[in-house]
Amino acid sequence: MNDVLVARCAGRGARFGQMSVESSELSTAHVDCDAFYVSVELNRRPELRGLPVVVAGSGPRAVVTTASYEARRFGVGSAMPAARARRLCPQAVFLPPDGAHYREVSQRMMEIVRSHVDRVEVVGLDEAYLDLSDLYSPRAAMRRILADVAAATELVCSVGIGPNKLVAKVASDAEKPAGFVVLTREQACARxxxxxxxxxxxxxxxxxxxxxxxxxxxxxxxxxxxxxxxxxxxxxxxxxxxxxxxRFEHDGEVSEARKVVSESRETTFDEDIGDPARLRDALREMAGQLCASLAAHDHHGRTIAIKVRLDDFSTVTRARTMAAPTCDAEQVTRVALALLEEYSPPQPVRLLGVRVAGLASRGVPTGGKRRGGDPAGQLELPV
Ligand SMILES: [Mg+2]
Known part of the structure; x- marks a missing residue:
């Protein structure tokens, strides 16, 4: 890693004569691990390599989160009902999603990326934009990052490099898996x-x-x-x-602002639930899990929200913003139950969720302003 760090220019404004024109055109990278959940699973279960593997829940309404390439050959794809995937490819190995493990691997991956590049915008567990404008040799830096990520996590990533986020993103998608596509804007237009x-x-x-x-x-x-x-x-x-x-013109900057701002738990029920007592039980359980996770990361949020999807798929969210950030299970549960009672779902419920948003670690201001013109402290969140 050292040669890359040494080759870094002094600052964003400091472009020296020796930096080639070509390098300065390649200011942005997009890194994306393909079939992330399946890749992570195969790394801890190497005996499954080469087999059709599908990561999906087990309930009657579960959907496929990720399918290995072997499973994709049978027509299995993301977001497909798991039951359909089982029909298409009965011989596939079905694994339940392990979110905690995926988050941990993702963190390791992003730590390595950040050790090479100052400005990183994480946009998903397995996806990030990198600002390469201070790097002397963006290509070499990206090769090194990929090698370090692979050494630490055994994950293979696709990379796109270009003059902006748009080119970088489309380039990284172009040759999955394990692509390494470098394009100027003009080359992207032509390709x-x-x-x-x-x-x-x-x-x-x-x-x-x-x-x-x-x-x-x-x-x-x-x-x-x-x-x-x-x-x-x-x-x-x-x-x-x-x-x-x-025309692949884009001037959005790689921004670090998109850190974790909310955390949620939600459940799609095996069958629609109309009984308010069962809905309250489900909400209590999810709020407890959510707050345990928030507390473990020392995260506190000011806005508590619920999400309710009815049997006709219409979805409603209700939220309330507290005076102070919290991760207290009792408080979050109380507010979530109150929001559910106020909404009082008019039809059976298909999905129920709870969210705490505006997260910050203890002692760090949330920076979130309370929205004005809302005397009850209640607001609608976009779904
Ligand atoms: Mg991906």
């Missing part, structure tokens, strides 16, 4: 010109469908579309942004 607009993060299925009806079926089409047309259809901000994304 993905024929791809559907939905390839680019920020262009969702609804937008892609509207673009399709306008005859804009590829990123090339979108990049060449008259700005005026896009502005008319999507409004000035979204319209211009769509065109910029199709």
């Amino acid at each position: 993905f010109a024929g791809a559907a607009p939905g390839l680019v993060p920020g262009i969702g299925p609804k937008t892609a469908a509207r673009l399709d009806t306008m005859g804009l079926r590829t990123l090339r089409d979108l990049a060449r579309a008259p700005e005026q047309l896009l502005v008319e259809r999507f409004g000035p901000n979204h319209g211009r942004e769509l065109r910029r994304r199709a």
Whole structure:
């Protein structure tokens, strides 16, 4: 690691003559471990390598979290009902998710990344953006990071490197698993010109469908579309942004701000529950587990929320912000039960969850402002 650290320039503003133009264009990396849960499981159960392995819960409504490549060949994919995966691939080894272990491995992985790079934006257990702008040799640094991550965790990651987060993300997705794709913006435009607009993060299925009806079926089409047309259809901000994304233009910085801001527990019931007493029992149990975990990490949050999904899949959240941060099980349970009682689900409940948000460690201000205009201290959170 030392050669990389020594090669670091003095600061973000200090670009010296010896830094090649090419390096300065490669300011951002995206690192992503493919099939993370399965990879972690295979590392502790090497005897399962080469077999179809599926990480999924066991209840009748459980979904697949991750499937190994061997299982994917049978058509098994993420978010598919586990029951369907069992039908498609009855010989697969089904493992229950072990969130605590995955978080621990993720922490080890991110610690190694941070030991090489000052600015890291973690965006998931197995995904992060890295600011490479201070590194003399971004490619060599990334190779070293991958080697260190593999040595410590046995995880194989895909990497994308580019001039911004958008290029880096699409590049890391391009050659999974174990990809290492380095692209300038122009190269990204050329390489993905024929791809559907939905390839680019920020262009969702609804937008892609509207673009399709306008005859804009590829990123090339979108990049060449008259700005005026896009502005008319999507409004000035979204319209211009769509065109910029199709051109792989992006100026979002790698920011460390996206640290853990909330923690939650939720359960999809095996069958819909209408009985308020059973809902309260479930909520009590989850609040207890959540607070035990918060306390273990010395995390305290000011906002306590519940999430309720009804049998028609409509989802409601209710939240209340406390005067002081807490991880006290009694308090969190009391507030969560009160929120449930106030909402009083009008139909049977499919999923119930509890969340504590605005987390901070003890002694550190949460930085979260209480939202104004809400005399009851109650607010709706986006789902
Ligand atoms: Mg991943």
